[in-house]
Amino acid sequence: MRRKGLSAVAVTVAGALLLAACSSDGSEGNASEEPDTSGGDAPNELTFMFRGGEYDKLAYETAIAAFEEETGAEVNMIITDADQYATKLQAAIAGNQVPDVFYIESGRMQGYVYANVLADLSEYVDQATIDNVWEFGTTAYRFDKESGEMGTGALYGLPKDVGPFGFGYNTVMFEEAGIEPPSPTEPLTFDEFVDIAKQLTQDTDGDGELDQWGTGLNVTWNSQAFIWGAGADWISEDNKTVTVDTPEFAEALQWFADLGLVEGVTPSAEQAQTLDTYQRWMAGEIGFFPVAPWDIATYNDVAANNPEVFGYDVIPYPVANEGDDWSTWLGSLGIAVSENSKNKELAAQLATFLSTNLEAQKILAENKVQIPNLIDYATGEWIETDAEATGWPANSQAFLDIAMEKGRPLPGTWTYTPEWYDNFWIGIENVVDNGSQTAADFVAAKQPEMQMLLDQSWVSAEQAKAAG
Template sequence: MKSKSKFAGMIMLLLMFALSACSGGGSGPNGGASSNNPDSSAPSNEAAAGTDKKEPVTIEFMGHGNPNEKKIFEKLIASFEEKYPHVTVKYTSVPPGEYSQKMTTLISSGKVPDVFYVGGPEFYRFAEAGTLLNIQSYLDQTTLFKPDNVWKQAMDRYRFDGSKVGTGDLYGLPKDVGPWAFVYNKDLFDQAGVAYPSATAGEWTWDDMLEAAKKLTVDNNGDGKPEQYGVGAYSLESAVWANGGEYIDYDTGTVKVNEPAFYEAMQFVADLNLKHKVSPNQEAEQAMNAYTRFINGQLAMFAMGPWDQPAFWELPFNWDIAAWPASPNTGQTATWLGSMGFAVSAKSKHPQEAFDLAAFLSLDEQGQRENYQLGQAVPNLIDMAEGEFMEMDKGPQTRQVFLDIIQDYGRPDVIAFSKDTQWMDAFNQNASKVWNGDMSAKDFTAEIQPKMQELYDKGNK
């Protein structure tokens, strides 16, 4: 799941992210029942893969990502086809920005791939509409799945009980669980004589970060356009959650952006540029986004997910990750924990082979090992994540931060449990009033909250 052009944490990640995707049938959790449904066609045990002579099968798999991710999945698919020699996988990777529309077109034309990426609101919509195969019975019979050895935080994203996400049977498997970490350029810190951020949550606060950012912002000619910034793309979610705020209370469906804990955090993020000048403004961001600044060595502190590792391994400077700065008001830190999933089409003509591919990519030890070694993700398998993944001789050095986020202070992105996102779209589309200094965060959130509430009620209740 992963956009690089987020402005100072103000563009909701997810982005999907962002962020930050899709739907399924009116017959309940087992919608789309047919001869291919696991309730009417008992799944076979994948342990027999490669041992019996089987008829050749071709399945289609569609995902999205950058060229590096495409290369990684081509390697993983080759390993799958070696393990399951009767299966040929036709793999398509589309640009992230085109994926949602492509899936919508394929669904409407009845040409859904056998296996495809799904996450967040799209998972909710697709599961509800019957587009996704209920894979619970397949999962119950596979030897790959050991419930105590897979991150619950990831698996629960793909449960659906017929009315809400997070409980019930599984309609997908995690492609990954994506801890959004705080990354910094160690060389720039060394040159400025600034101590590194702490990898321990709560030890480094907004105040510490701001003090460091001021020392790490360099404007050699004094023209007000720094050649080097202290921090960029600061996560608004992280600031809000760390400060005790919430975008919404999903239990009651109440939008809460107009509360002090929220708007004070939003103002802090805006002031990184407006007041302190340590972060690029929108004009500077449009000229060169924060991701490019960081890899060019012109930004001291940024954000990264595990999927960024391959590119970061090639950087000509030293870097590492730290815990997101804690709010001095609460002493707490937080960040978002993304995830994208693999789903199987309810109309697949080869549901067992489609499930086998999803399970290999999500749960198979060989597949997970290749995945993390290629720098794609933190392993979904807990023992592997806590064992050999931690022993890698490549950055980040403090990779325990990834696991801390998964286990302790990572949270699903805001729209993960919302099937209609127009309420958040309204926030993001108008937040520039704060980022540009046209309105205070307090005034803006008071103005936008009723509109967000109306849109949420219309699309989700």
């Protein structure tokens, strides 16, 4: 048995279609200054536009070569880094040069649909194939134009991946401190987490300054799991009511802020500016830190070059109390087909190949780009192969647990626009960095602002539906 250890693009229609992408490491690859993104004209030509770094580029070059050999197609790959992807895709859409196949994000897919940018892939993908893909990975790209409901209806994309945002710890640091490794299956409580973090926070060279910390978490991307682990949430089940002003939410947010403000187990805001916590984690200065599939290749390189300070594995996220259920966010990038592609059937075949073909999935997993989309492969051969042979963490079962049951979409995913959710982070530094505002006061003031924006989002959805 194997012993083993997802970046948001948003789309809206407001006069023109606007796309905003989160940043991540990457290189522009073979993208030109102004790439020709228009779809292929010949019967066997396609254009595939995507984003990523060198690991992604190498993996997709191999996968695309396999598709070309199998089908006789010619695929023009256009790769950009995450920061440039949004602008270039927006320009392609505005200029009516939409690629045949391209990445989308589920969070505001509705705008694409109402603007008639996306092809309905339902007729091109059989049900047996869909049933063997993580449910979140297909549900995220379904949309019912009539009801305006996400997660149901026509299939407007296939998952490039599902991205379980896992949690990790530095195995070397734990061993040197003589601390027993956390359970690979049972979450620590908040109190247990703080206790261990305090033990890891040290002045290792005796100069009177801390140079090792228990953790160092970014509130915007790392607090969700802790809020959920306390039984709180940003939004109601029907996605109509903002729920940040509950006692459970305020207490969890204050606990998160107090990791630095009171417990002192994180680098200060000034120290984080000198060297961010992501770099400190890889330098062996941070005990607990997020670990996601897109990090694996980088982390492996660091562990191979600096084994004396860095090694890692994956564990559940902490919860407020013993017996509480843990969860974290599960993201996804999608692969879509242009409604106006001159080779729509072949384009759908490419999207399906990249998302669901076993050979392609093996290529992507072996290159540490993602966990496999195929359930039978992921839960069988992939997880059962010894971790040392694959380079994945020993407890990578945690990634599968997130994909199967522990993962949640980010709060703004199922609403027409995410501005209501984005508004939450405006002024959050007053709670977590300088402590000038309590979490309770902050969420009390935020709720009406966010509710107004959420209400506006539903109005916009109705307007777009009527216009479409």
